[in-house]
Amino acid sequence: MGTRLTIKTPGDFALPRDVCSYGYFLLAPNLWDVGSQTLLRPLDLEDGPATVTIAQSGGTGSALRAGFDRALGVAERKTARSQITRMLRLDEDETVARAFHRVDRRWKKSGRSRLFRSPTMFEDVLKTVTSCNVTWPSTVHMNRRLCEVLGRSSSKGAPRSFPTAAKLARTRPGTLRGRCRVGYRDQRMVDLAKLFRPRGSRPPEYDPAWFEDRSHDDEDVYKRLLELPGVGPYAAANIMQLLGRFSRIALDTESVRHGRAVLGMTGTERQITKEVAEHYEKFGEHKFRSYWFELWRFYEQKRGPAELWARDDIAASFTASQF
DNA sequence: GGTAGACCTGGACGC
């Protein structure tokens, strides 16, 4: 008999809307079940992986039910709660959304404010690196292969977990390139894993706790992220938003497309990139949210509501830079 | 400080 946890949520939390709010919900090992509107994925806990299914049957603001495929110890329950809280941003209470909606009223009705992320910062960093310099299907493929080749299953038939920093740090670059198809990112990913790997009883060289610490200002965090292998201006800005720091926009070719197609901008790629950055200045500390929800609305106008997207269909049909 | 070219993969396309 597996463990069942009840997890309280902020009054404005809606599982389908807040999970299906960022492209990572479509990447392994996440699995959004369209039929049951539940999220399934393995979590890495003290005694190994455990697969959790998360449901919210009582509507917006109601508690979550998290069912695991095995019994969890006391410490594991605490870790699982913490990882689910991070992933679903349950620590962002209603005051965060209210502050955002005061700056950008367009999202008040839908209640959009949270952006889905991973249970750990390390997984967010790796997912960001797999999204650089590739089209979306390749990102999907890399994440699937990383889990299949290096992840662990909690039980027979259960999906494999995302590889831990410790596991990835021990992996040969050739394995990543040959079996996970990560290309030239192979050595960079091993180097990243070494930086995020716990060192015995000491914290890792890159300690997620430092990055999550709100007393450090955005500029310092951004500069430190830029020192990571495989992380440039786009990736650093994206990791910033995944850390809950929305004062920068991750500018890429998709920003240029959005500038041209939706904001009506003209000129060279460089001019539009600059114009897009200036356009969102007015949203201050929330500018990434405003930018992202505009992009997301564009995708939903083309594909329908995100909570109805089937992972494999979207992976196959979405082309360049659609997330 | 700015810029050109290499890095790798998967998909599209032409033959």
Place this chain on the structure above:
DNA sequence: GCGTCCAGGTCTACC
């Protein structure tokens, strides 16, 4: 089925 071209962000060398 094969070859070629293209998209994508980061890194390094060079001016």
